[in-house]
Amino acid sequence: ELKVEQNPLFLSMQEGKNYTIYCNYSTTSDRLYWYRQDPGKSLESLFVLLSNGAVKQEGRLMASLDTKARLSTLHITAAVHDLSATYFCAVDTGTASKLTFGTGTRLQVTL
C-alpha cells in the first residue's frame, strides 16, 4: 500500500525566513501534486510535477521532484504571513488516477 509522509507536521516560522517541507512516498510514481488548504476551505492547486527533476516556482514557493529518491520538496523563501495554511503533497500512481495524500504540514508564519 502506498504511503505518503510529510515532515514536519507543524511548522512555525518567522516572516522573512526560509524553510523546506519534505514529502516522501513509498512506491514508484512520476506525478506529484502540491496543494494548499486554508482552514475550512477546499484545496488549491499549487504545483503539478510530472517527471524526475521537475522544478516549478511560483512567487515564494518552489517545488521539486526526485522520483529516484521518491522525494518531493516544497521550499519557502522569505516567508510572509499570507503563506500560513496547511500544505499537502499528493501522489498519483496512475491506478485509476487515485491521489494518495500526505499527512499535511500546517505552516504558521509569525510576524
Add this chain to the structure above:
Amino acid sequence: ETGVTQSPTHLIKTRGQQVTLRCSSQSGHNTVSWYQQALGQGPQFIFQYYREEENGRGNFPPRFSGLQFPNYSSELNVNALELDDSALYLCASRRAQNSGYGYTFGSGTRLTVV
C-alpha cells in the same frame, strides 16, 4: 472555465439517514473523483468515475456509492450514516484519465452526522 461546484455547502444529518451530495464539474472534465477529509487529516480517496463508469475505489464500504452523468455532474450517496462519516467531502475533476493535467477541487460539502 466555470470551476467545480458542490452542493450543499453544509449539511446536518441524523445517524442512520441517507445523504446525496452533488458536484458539477468543468466542461470537458470526464474524470471525477470523490474524497473524504476528516478533521485534521488529509483527504482519503473514495472512488473515481470516468465516462460514467466507476473505475477505482478506495477503502470505503458499499454504502458509499456514486453516479456520474453525461453533463459532467456527479453524485455521492451515503446510506446508513454513521457518526464517523462526519467530514468534508470533496469532489475533484480533470480533463482526462492518466493525463498530465492536475485536478480541480470543488469547495466541498461539510457533512455533520449527529
